[in-house]
Amino acid sequence: MPDTAFLTEPRESAPRRPVADRVRDWFEIYLPFPEQKLRTQATRCMDCGVPFCHNGCPLTNLIPDWNELVARGRWREAVRQLHATNNFPEFTGRICPAPCEAACVLGINTPPVTIKQIERTIIDRAFAEGFIAPEPAAAKTGKRVAVIGSGPAGLAAAQQLARAGHDVTVFEKADRIGGLLRYGIPNFKMEKHLIDRRLEQMRAEGVRFRTSAHVGANVAVEDLRREHHALLLAGGAEHPRDLRVPGRELNGIHFAMDFLPQQNRRNEGDHVPAEGAILATGKRVVIIGGGDTGADCLGTCHRQGAHSVTQFELLPKPPDERSPATPWPLWPMQLRTEGAHEEGGERDWSVSTLRYTGDEDGNVRQLHAVRVDAKLQPIPGTEFTVDADLVLLAMGFLGPVRNGMLEQLGVELDKRGNVATGENYMSSVPGVFSAGDMRRGQSLVVWAIAEGRKAAQAIDKYLMAD
Secondary structure (H helix, E strand, O other): OOOOHHHHOOOOOOOEOOHHHHOOOOOOOEOOOOHHHHHHHHHOOOOOOOOHHHHHOOOOOOHHHHHHHHHOOOHHHHHHHHHOOOOOHHHHHHHOOOHHHHOOHHHHOOOOOOHHHHHHHHHHHHHHOOOOOOOOOOOOOOOEEEEEOOOHHHHHHHHHHHHOOOEEEEEOOOOOOOOHHHHOOOOOOOOOHHHHHHHHHHHHOOOEEEOOOOEOOOEOHHHHHHHOOEEEEOOOOOOEOOOOOOOOOOEOEEEHHHHHHHHHHHHOOOOOOOOOOOOOEOOEEEEEOOOHHHHHHHHHHHHHOEOEEEEEEOOOOOOOOOOOOOOOOOOOOOOOOOHHHHOOOEEEEOEEEEEEEEOOOOEEEEEEEEEEOOOOOEOOOOOEEEEOOEEEEOOOEOOOOOOOHHHHHOOOEOOOOOEOOOOOOEOOOOOEEEOOHHHHOOOOHHHHHHHHHHHHHHHHHHHOOO
């Protein structure tokens, strides 16, 4: 394929499974993409003199390098380049919104390179062909590090620190490792055997994992500090944004992150007791929040057999194409349609919830709302009501949970309530570091991995300075 393939070859992505099939199961929604087609897509990369895709990617992935290798069928070398900057491309290749593609130079006036799909294929093929093996440290340092939280930031840091020769233990309060990867991302977006596969490699590299270990509750903070030379706080941003309007106390109004983990547990084979179970089956569902978490709720509701699903967003409807307010190479403000949106449900924008009303048993039955203008002010005369048996709040997160571990450690918080650190990722408490959403607030999986890697480098430098 000539170097000018971007002039002749259109963008082509892997097809999704038919809606009627995929809403009946929890498997990933994409069909296989033929190798030759993928290699053709890789040739669309222009190998820019200044690759702006690097600017778009928080991990600074070497995208033109592995595009070239894929185009030539050199898969082993491609995964080596991919792993040079990214510990877990099997995660980012599935759930990252691909800011690299938004910054692709080709995307200025034509569809960008299918970077995310190429990334996912490289790593899946590498595992299938046995290219991935443990990389244990050649020598041990004798330094012990506790990583608190097993999401992408914590796992990336743990792997990097173990490969540097440190003794690393990951503490996770849930019963399985993975954080939001395990219990926040639905299986139809990322199947969980992908996490287990990577954990096998990390265990072989010496990383130890402790589950059901809630630091600040059943694991004492002072014990961790005494037994380890450094701590990394990577517990995420788990404080959900609430919507305190009249009727909030009614039954049937739940946070998204109370709803989604239950289904993931069912998919793991766990028994979720009927008392306290949150199910959309046969119900009229309203999802408040139009982002990724709202879309995850939407797809889950479809698969649970909801009677109807309506998704409300407070902000105005984005334009179908890139807004002039977010020119290339910025992340574009524009309408995005996820796989869940293809499967059904109604989407509505510029809607503000006023109150909920319920029945005599205290169950939610209606949501009362009003339309708002561009300044988010109510528009008189636009009030309306929708029937609802289940309301899911998917409006993002306000930062880490402050009580418990953070209070006991006494770390300083920034003005947004996140753990404050210096450029070296160390908090106000010597030897205690932080990374990922706990440090920067709710963000993307690529930012979490990037922060975990950088924090690991800072911790290694701190430990080896003695």
